Amino acid sequence: MPTELDFEKPIAELQGKIAELKSFMEKNGLDLHGELRKLEERLEELTESTYANLTAWQRVQLARQIGRPTTLDYIKGICDEFLELHGDRHFADDPTIVGGIGLVAGHPITVIGHQKGRDTKENIRRNFGMANPEGYRKALRLMRQAEKFGRPVVFFIDTPGAYAGMSAEERGQSVAIAENLLEMAGLRTPTISIVTGEGGSGGALGLGITDRIFMLDYAWYSVIAPESAAAILWKDSKLGPKAAEVMRLTAADLLDLGIVDGVIAEPRGGAQKDPKAMVQSVRDKVMATLRELSQIPIDELLAARYHKYRDMGEYIERQ
Amino acid sequence: MLKDLFYRRRQYATLGTAAEPKPVQKPPEVVERDVPKGLVQKCEACGNLLMAKELQKHVYTCPECNFHFRVDARTRVELTLDAGTFIELDAGITSTNPLGFPEYESKLAKAQSATGMAEGALTGKGEIDGMPVLMAVMDPGFMMGSMGAAVGEKLTRAMERACVERKPLILFTASGGARMQEAILSLMQMAKTSVALRRMHDSGVLFVSVITHPTTGGVSASFASLGDIIIAEPGAMFGFAGRRVVEQTMRQKLPDDFQTAEFNLKHGMVDKVVHRKQMRDALAAIVRIHTARGWADAD
Ligand SMILES: [Zn+2]
Numbered sequence: 001m002p003t004e005l006d007f008e009k010p011i012a013e014l015q016g017k018i019a020e021l022k023s024f025m026e027k028n029g030l031d032l033h034g035e036l037r038k039l040e041e042r043l044e045e046l047t048e049s050t051y052a053n054l055t056a057w058q059r060v061q062l063a064r065q066i067g068r069p070t071t072l073d074y075i076k077g078i079c080d081e082f083l084e085l086h087g088d089r090h091f092a093d094d095p096t097i098v099g100g101i102g103l104v105a106g107h108p109i110t111v112i113g114h115q116k117g118r119d120t121k122e123n124i125r126r127n128f129g130m131a132n133p134e135g136y137r138k139a140l141r142l143m144r145q146a147e148k149f150g151r152p153v154v155f156f157i158d159t160p161g162a163y164a165g166m167s168a169e170e171r172g173q174s175v176a177i178a179e180n181l182l183e184m185a186g187l188r189t190p191t192i193s194i195v196t197g198e199g200g201s202g203g204a205l206g207l208g209i210t211d212r213i214f215m216l217d218y219a220w221y222s223v224i225a226p227e228s229a230a231a232i233l234w235k236d237s238k239l240g241p242k243a244a245e246v247m248r249l250t251a252a253d254l255l256d257l258g259i260v261d262g263v264i265a266e267p268r269g270g271a272q273k274d275p276k277a278m279v280q281s282v283r284d285k286v287m288a289t290l291r292e293l294s295q296i297p298i299d300e301l302l303a304a305r306y307h308k309y310r311d312m313g314e315y316i317e318r319q
Numbered sequence: 320m321l322k323d324l325f326y327r328r329r330q331y332a333t334l335g336t337a338a339e340p341k342p343v344q345k346p347p348e349v350v351e352r353d354v355p356k357g358l359v360q361k362c363e364a365c366g367n368l369l370m371a372k373e374l375q376k377h378v379y380t381c382p383e384c385n386f387h388f389r390v391d392a393r394t395r396v397e398l399t400l401d402a403g404t405f406i407e408l409d410a411g412i413t414s415t416n417p418l419g420f421p422e423y424e425s426k427l428a429k430a431q432s433a434t435g436m437a438e439g440a441l442t443g444k445g446e447i448d449g450m451p452v453l454m455a456v457m458d459p460g461f462m463m464g465s466m467g468a469a470v471g472e473k474l475t476r477a478m479e480r481a482c483v484e485r486k487p488l489i490l491f492t493a494s495g496g497a498r499m500q501e502a503i504l505s506l507m508q509m510a511k512t513s514v515a516l517r518r519m520h521d522s523g524v525l526f527v528s529v530i531t532h533p534t535t536g537g538v539s540a541s542f543a544s545l546g547d548i549i550i551a552e553p554g555a556m557f558g559f560a561g562r563r564v565v566e567q568t569m570r571q572k573l574p575d576d577f578q579t580a581e582f583n584l585k586h587g588m589v590d591k592v593v594h595r596k597q598m599r600d601a602l603a604a605i606v607r608i609h610t611a612r613g614w615a616d617a618d
Contacts, residue, residue: 162540162559163568164559164560164564164565164568165565165568165569166565166568166569166573166577168559168560169558169559169560169565169577169578170586171586172544172586172587172588173540173558173559173560174539174540174543174544174557174558174559174588175540175544175545175588177540177541177559178513178539178540178541178542178543178544178545179544179545181509181510181513181540181541181545182513182516182517182520182545184513185510185513185514185516185517186517186520186521201497201506201537202497202506202509202536202537202540202541202559205506205507205509205510206540208510209510209513209514221503222502222503222506223497223498223499223501223502223503223505223506223537224497224499229499232499233499246418246419246420246421247418247502247503248418248502248503249502249503253503254503257417257503257504259503259504259507305514306514306517306518309507309510309511309513309514310475310511310514310515312468312471312504312507312508312510312511313417313467313468313471313472313501313504313505313507313508313511314415314417314468314504315412315413315414315415315467315468315469315472316412316413316414316415316469317409317411317412317413318411318413319411
């Protein structure tokens with residue numbers, strides 16, 4: 001069960017009061033519907049204003065909530081059938097990046113994404129969404145396979161960052177991510193990426209050079225997690241909330257900056273409140289976008305992909 | 320020793336259209352320059368005291384222990400290209416503060432006055448052993464060599480120019496990674512340089528990345544690791560996450576050589592570790608091999 005965050009506590013308290021009142025009414029056969037309606041109205045107001053005025057840090061917290069649909073949940077909800085494929089053919093199968101092939105509305109597709117756990121036990125097995133080089137190399141293999149058979153690729157991004165362990169360094173975390181960037185830049189098939197939760201650093205970008213990029217409403221995407229940014233900038237990782245505010249990392253920020261092509265609305269309070277509705281929205285977006293991209297000749301698509309990334313970033317030029 | 324590394328026979332060294340093989344050029348005389356840190360410098364590794372003149376003579380390496388001192392971007396160009404051939408390009412590109420990030424402008428101004436550079440990368444064209452190349456150098460002293468949009472743009476232009484002019488690009492990396500003050504926009508410079516590199520790759524133009532100390536983070540996880548040939552300077556730190564971050568993750572002390580050039584060579588991440596004294600010849604050999612006439616044009 002998802003637990004509420006600090007800023008959601010007043011909502012939970014009010015919900016508790018309403019439940020109490022209901023059971024009190026039932027037990028005692030009293031009609032307090034006027035009272036109840038008032039409380040329910042207050043709850044609606046409070047819920048609405050809480051989620052309509054989220055700070056960047058609150059969004060970061062929501063993006064990390066357990067209970068949000070994971071990549072495998074999206075796959076299950078989007079594909080009519082799906083075959084998960086394993087291994088990088090060099091070293092291992094990284095459970096943190098999952099991928100495979102399937103059919104969506106009868107059309108073939110390759111899906112690759114970071115996989116977080118749905119509980120603590122699974123999270124440990126999935127390394128909390130922090131992939132190893134073999135995960136990126138599995139992704140590379142599946143991308144090339146998709147290109148060979150002309151299947152579009154949909155990437156789901158949800159990682160705090162690539163794994164920063166010794167073994168990852170020994171096996172070439174850098175080059176594994178770098179080679180994916182090079183591959184995605186020229187992959188001759190339509191590609192979409194969707195940031196479903198956390199878009200942390202190069203570990204996110206390693207699945208993220210695509211023709212279209214979308215973000216869920218409460219997702220974040222930046223160069224580094226806000227706590228780590230705070231640790232570097234101000235030598236204090238507890239200043240994560242402050243860093244989140246200045247980093248411009250929310251979906252609305254990225255849309256504004258021209259990095260993402262669209263924001264996918266979440267159920268109020270987050271995807272974990274109504275996973276089914278969330279998966280359905282993502283399915284609709286994927287289908288509409290793949291239909292659109294498939295109509296564009298591949299060389300045009302690649303030229304557009306080049307120019308999109310070519311133009312990212314602002315600088316000054318004096319003659 | 321160099322002969323073992325880069326064996327070559329002069330008579331086969333064809334330089335494009337040049338009919339006469341050029342005489343072997345000596346590394347260019349290092350131009351006399353002010354050494355701001357005084358007349359004597361201490362080697363960080365062995366404590367050896369070195370006169371500024373001596374340090375220059377040894378191309379800023381320690382003759383006792385081979386420690387490689389940090390050199391700025393302009394010195395690097397002088398050490399690498401034929402004397403007087405370098406022409407700087409896109410010198411007018413500098414950073415702005417697109418996200419309104421606190422204290423970014425003052426940090427930029429400080430870096431500019433400390434390094435005398437407008438931005439963290441120096442790009443241009445020149446010749447190495449008489450062969451034309453494009454060259455880019457990241458300056459480790461400019462905001463820790465971090466990559467923002469200005470650095471990304473300069474490097475991208477160098478890559479695009481390499482494609483158009485069909486000249487090799489030699490890129491010396493030194494970077495703490497993407498520049499935090501530009502947040503997502505700096506992360507996207509990894510993507511931007513990668514799409515440009517992809518074009519180089521597809522047009523068969525040579526890209527050599529030379530890893531200097533330190534090369535980590537977003538730079539390490541993009542173009543630094545994408546050289547057709549990757550050379551590293553001895554002792555240069557090269558890795559994805561910084562040493563301290565990895566130590567925190569592992570909760571253990573790491574071996575001394577962790578993430579050094581030599582460690583990377585052992586794990587197959589770089590092609591060669593080349594001493595600074597031999598770097599110029601090594602790069603010239605690489606360029607020569609890639610500009611030689613093919614077998615279809617054999618006599
Ligand atoms: Zn020494």
